[in-house]
Amino acid sequence: MDFEVRTDRRPQGPRKLVREREEYLRLVDLGIGNTEACRIVGVNLRTGRRWLYGRQASGKNKPAPPLVEPDWPWQYTEPLPPPEAEPEPAGPSRYLSESDRIHIADRLRERASIRTIAAELDRSPSTISREVRRNRTVLPDGRWYYRPHAAQRRANKRRPRPKVSKIGQNPELRDFIQEHLARHWSPEQICHALSRRFPDRPEMHVVHETIYQALYVQGRGELKRELTRALRTGRAVRRPHRQAASRRKRFPHPMVMISERPAEVADRAVPGHWEGDLIVGTKSRSAIATLVERSTLYLMLVHLPHGHGAAAVRTALAETVQTLPPHLKRSLTWDQGCEMASHHAFTITTDVPVYFCEPGSPWQRGSNENTNGLLRQYFPKGTDLSRHTREHLDAVAAELNSRPRKTLGWETPAERLSRLLAA
Numbered sequence: 001m002d003f004e005v006r007t008d009r010r011p012q013g014p015r016k017l018v019r020e021r022e023e024y025l026r027l028v029d030l031g032i033g034n035t036e037a038c039r040i041v042g043v044n045l046r047t048g049r050r051w052l053y054g055r056q057a058s059g060k061n062k063p064a065p066p067l068v069e070p071d072w073p074w075q076y077t078e079p080l081p082p083p084e085a086e087p088e089p090a091g092p093s094r095y096l097s098e099s100d101r102i103h104i105a106d107r108l109r110e111r112a113s114i115r116t117i118a119a120e121l122d123r124s125p126s127t128i129s130r131e132v133r134r135n136r137t138v139l140p141d142g143r144w145y146y147r148p149h150a151a152q153r154r155a156n157k158r159r160p161r162p163k164v165s166k167i168g169q170n171p172e173l174r175d176f177i178q179e180h181l182a183r184h185w186s187p188e189q190i191c192h193a194l195s196r197r198f199p200d201r202p203e204m205h206v207v208h209e210t211i212y213q214a215l216y217v218q219g220r221g222e223l224k225r226e227l228t229r230a231l232r233t234g235r236a237v238r239r240p241h242r243q244a245a246s247r248r249k250r251f252p253h254p255m256v257m258i259s260e261r262p263a264e265v266a267d268r269a270v271p272g273h274w275e276g277d278l279i280v281g282t283k284s285r286s287a288i289a290t291l292v293e294r295s296t297l298y299l300m301l302v303h304l305p306h307g308h309g310a311a312a313v314r315t316a317l318a319e320t321v322q323t324l325p326p327h328l329k330r331s332l333t334w335d336q337g338c339e340m341a342s343h344h345a346f347t348i349t350t351d352v353p354v355y356f357c358e359p360g361s362p363w364q365r366g367s368n369e370n371t372n373g374l375l376r377q378y379f380p381k382g383t384d385l386s387r388h389t390r391e392h393l394d395a396v397a398a399e400l401n402s403r404p405r406k407t408l409g410w411e412t413p414a415e416r417l418s419r420l421l422a423a
Contacts, residue, residue, distance in 0.1 A: 005042030017043065024051060029154065030137050096123075096131055096155070101148035104128060108146055166206055167214045167223065173204050174223065177211060181227045187211035212238070250336060253344035255356040258333060258364055265331060268295040271420050272330035275368035276317070278308055278339060279375060281385035287339075288385050288393065289313060290375065291320065292368045293328070296416040297408060299371055299400050301393040305386070310341035318349045325421070331355060333365055374400060 006019075020041045027037040038048040054066040096104075100121055107117045114132070118125040135151035138144045167174050173194075180190045187208035198204035214223045215231075216238040228235060265273045273294045278287045289302035302320050306312045321329060333355045334340050343354040357364040378396045379385055401414040408416055 005040075017047070021051060024048060028052065029150070029157075032137060095159075096127070098148065098152045101131070101135075101151050104131065105146050105148040105151075108132070165210060165214060166203065167210065170203060173206070176204075177206075177214075178223060178227060181211075181223070181230050184230050184232075186232065250338075251341050251343065255336070255343070256353065258355045258357050261331065261333065261355045265294065265333075270330070271295045271417075272328040273333070274331065275333045275365040277335060277365065277368050277372060278313075278337065279372050279379060279385070280308070281379075282382050286384055286386035288375075288379065288388070289317060289320075290368060290372055291317075291332075292371045293413075293417070294367055296413050296420065297367060297371070297405055298413040298417045299397045301375075301397045303388075303390040303393055308339050310339055313339040314342040314346045314349075318346055321350045321352055328420075333357065333368075335362070335365065371400070 020043055024037050024041045024043065027040060028034070032040075034048045034052055035045060038045050041048075050064065052066060055061065055064040057063040100123075103121060104117055107120070114128050115125045118128045121128070131151070132146055135154050136144045136146045137150070167177065176194065177190055180193065181187075185193070190211060191206060191208050194204050194206065211223070215228050264270045271293060274291050275294060276289060276291045278289055280287045287304055287308035289304060289308075291300040291302065292298070300320055302316045304312055304316055317332075321332075329350065329352050331353050334343070335357050336359055340346075340354065340356075343356075347353055362369050375396070379388070398414075401417075402412050404410045404412050
């Protein structure tokens with residue numbers, strides 16, 4: 001411990017025991033009791049109690065308020081007004097209350113587990129674990145204990161907003177960040193450099209979001225505003241991310257999501273349910289549409305000579321699907337690509353409903369994704385797909401449909417489909 005008890009015990013003048021009082025308050029805030037804190041600081045127990053609880057006026061001595069926020073009503077030097085009746089909350093508060101912390105302390109003393117305490121308080125186990133880890137008192141020998149009233153004081157001190165950030169109250173940290181921003185380092189690179197340069201100084205550790213907020217949030221002024229030009233984006237104003245609720249509708253007509261698809265589609269027992277997608281050529285200037293039947297893995301390649309816009313894809317898909325018998329036209333599952341913006345018109349033309357996968361969920365069209373990977377052997381990435389004729393696409397589809405598949409018991413998709421058609 002850095003604090004040393006002074007050996008000169010003579011009176012110190014008007015400002016008495018300034019260093020001792022600051023160290024005493026720090027120890028009390030850590031949850032150390034009055035007796036132990038007085039012993040470490042080297043003051044009398046009565047002095048510590050006066051700092052902790054305040055002092056009533058007596059004789060020539062004036063009253064003194066407590067130096068810490070009181071935990072119990074009888075610690076105030078003036079009588080408290082009668083408390084007003086507060087309505088009972090409808091449910092558990094977002095924050096732990098003092099009674100919750102007292103319950104945690106009692107159950108920890110009884111050797112109860114974190115999950116048991118969380119279940120009793122109807123909280124997440126991670127909430128209780130963070131509370132104990134954040135507000136416990138750790139002794140020099142590694143042992144620790146949890147004091148509920150000290151924990152409540154710490155939580156109350158952390159709660160007020162706005163807070164002064166690390167950068168604003170640490171000139172050394174601010175100068176380091178500004179110097180490296182001027183050298184065009186990214187905030188994330190600066191954060192890792194701080195951790196490596198100052199491994200034993202947590203006051204010099206920040207996350208990159210702290211640096212971004214110091215640059216962009218008005219009113220803070222921790223970093224020079226012109227340093228935003230050194231960022232790779234060069235933006236002087238942070239670009240806000242759109243919220244999901246404020247996003248524009250992707251298509252003119254609402255999408256029917258895959259969660260509303262009939263249950264018979266999932267087990268692949270009923271034929272006629274298709275999965276579709278585009279394989280795109282170089283610079284997204286050309287594309288081929290792929291259709292895979294879920295129960296037979298039968299493949300159909302759709303030629304797109306007029307581009308892969310919404311109207312062209314709708315027309316080409318409708319022409320291809322209408323060549324199928326009625327019992328093989330049950331549904332089509334697609335991703336949320338803009339090429340299916342005319343899905344409503346496609347459904348009206350073909351009487352085939354279109355279901356859309358969730359964003360970023362290609363496994364919901366697993367058969368089609370797997371087949372697209374096989375097709376890249378014939379149509380490599382980075383090539384122009386517009387040079388392939390309809391006859392060539394039909395030949396590639398026929399070759400894949402005549403290839404035995406393990407998931408079909410080593411039957412070919414063409415054999416499985418012909419058997420269905422015969423039945």
